[in-house]
Amino acid sequence: MTVTILDGGMGQELRRRxxxxxxxxxxxxxxxxxxxxxxxxxxDFINAGARVITVNTYAATPPRLARDGAPAxxxxxxxxALDAAHQARDESGRDDVxxxxxxxxxxxxxxxxxxxxxxxxxxxxxxxxxxxxxRVDLFLGETLTLAREACAATQAxxxxxxxxxxxxxxxxxxxxxxxxxxWLAKAANQIKSAGADALxxxxxxxxxxxxxxxxxxxxxxxxxxxxxxFVAAAHLKPGGTVDSLAAREELTPQAxxxxxxQWIASGAEIIGGCCEIGPAHIAAIKQNFG
Numbered sequence: 001m002t003v004t005i006l007d008g009g010m011g012q013e014l015r016r017r018x019x020x021x022x023x024x025x026x027x028x029x030x031x032x033x034x035x036x037x038x039x040x041x042x043x044d045f046i047n048a049g050a051r052v053i054t055v056n057t058y059a060a061t062p063p064r065l066a067r068d069g070a071p072a073x074x075x076x077x078x079x080x081a082l083d084a085a086h087q088a089r090d091e092s093g094r095d096d097v098x099x100x101x102x103x104x105x106x107x108x109x110x111x112x113x114x115x116x117x118x119x120x121x122x123x124x125x126x127x128x129x130x131x132x133x134x135r136v137d138l139f140l141g142e143t144l145t146l147a148r149e150a151c152a153a154t155q156a157x158x159x160x161x162x163x164x165x166x167x168x169x170x171x172x173x174x175x176x177x178x179x180x181x182x183w184l185a186k187a188a189n190q191i192k193s194a195g196a197d198a199l200x201x202x203x204x205x206x207x208x209x210x211x212x213x214x215x216x217x218x219x220x221x222x223x224x225x226x227x228x229x230f231v232a233a234a235h236l237k238p239g240g241t242v243d244s245l246a247a248r249e250e251l252t253p254q255a256x257x258x259x260x261x262q263w264i265a266s267g268a269e270i271i272g273g274c275c276e277i278g279p280a281h282i283a284a285i286k287q288n289f290g
Contacts, residue, residue, distance in 0.1 A: 006272025007045035042088030049286025112180030121152035167200035175211025206259035213266035229276030253284035
């Protein structure tokens with residue numbers, strides 16, 4: 001079985017490299033202030049073994065820009081992020097790297113209670129898809145905590161004609177449930193019916209993802225996972241900054257690769273990393289499974 005390797009966590013890697021203070025828009029703010037860092041991180045993940053890199057627009061959604069920045073930044077941020085991903089791929093000299101458009105939570109990570117209604121979700125995801133579709137190879141929904149939001153993202157992305165991968169975030173102590181409390185199995189089948197081409201679990205504790213993998217396998221779609229290295233991700237409040245979260249020091253590259261081995265043993269075909277998973281972790285995955 002061929003394993004597709006994703007990149008790791010862009011936001012936390014930028015936090016380590018940037019001289020700027022962390023803001024609620026963080027990774028999007030870096031696109032304005034230090035875009036060269038984004039190119040460097042993309043390229044380092046490619047060099048480590050990633051064959052899919054995700055556009056750095058996680059924080060550049062219409063609702064988040066309205067709350068934390070300026071709505072007028074939308075086009076500029078998406079264009080700059082697409083430029084950075086293409087520059088990194090070009091500089092890497094690899095023609096086997098795909099660029100994934102990013103469909104993140106619209107308002108906040110980990111908090112299903114702030115997800116807009118279905119019509120608002122669809123409208124905002126359609127805007128994101130339109131901004132990226134001509135310059136990406138696929139779309140990747142990330143860290144989605146509610147089936148309604150993930151289905152809206154899927155429906156919007158399907159109109160692009162590109163492959164659509166959807167990644168859900170599960171409770172760190174209950175890998176069979178989304179952070180919303182919804183059952184993963186039910187949500188996964190709803191998203192499959194909406195047209196997703198692959199299903200993943202991301203930005204959750206690796207232990208929880210190990211529980212999730214057989215549930216995704218039962219859908220019959222290609223599936224996978226990419227975990228985070230936070231002690232407790234759900235402590236991040238809407239509008240908060242990532243410096244409030246602590247990293248798991250014991251989750252070394254080899255320790256993380258060992259979790260990936262469990263997922264692959266369950267049939268996972270798409271593996272990568274999220275927050276606190278850096279190029280060294282991706283290199284360990286590549287060494288063991290690439």
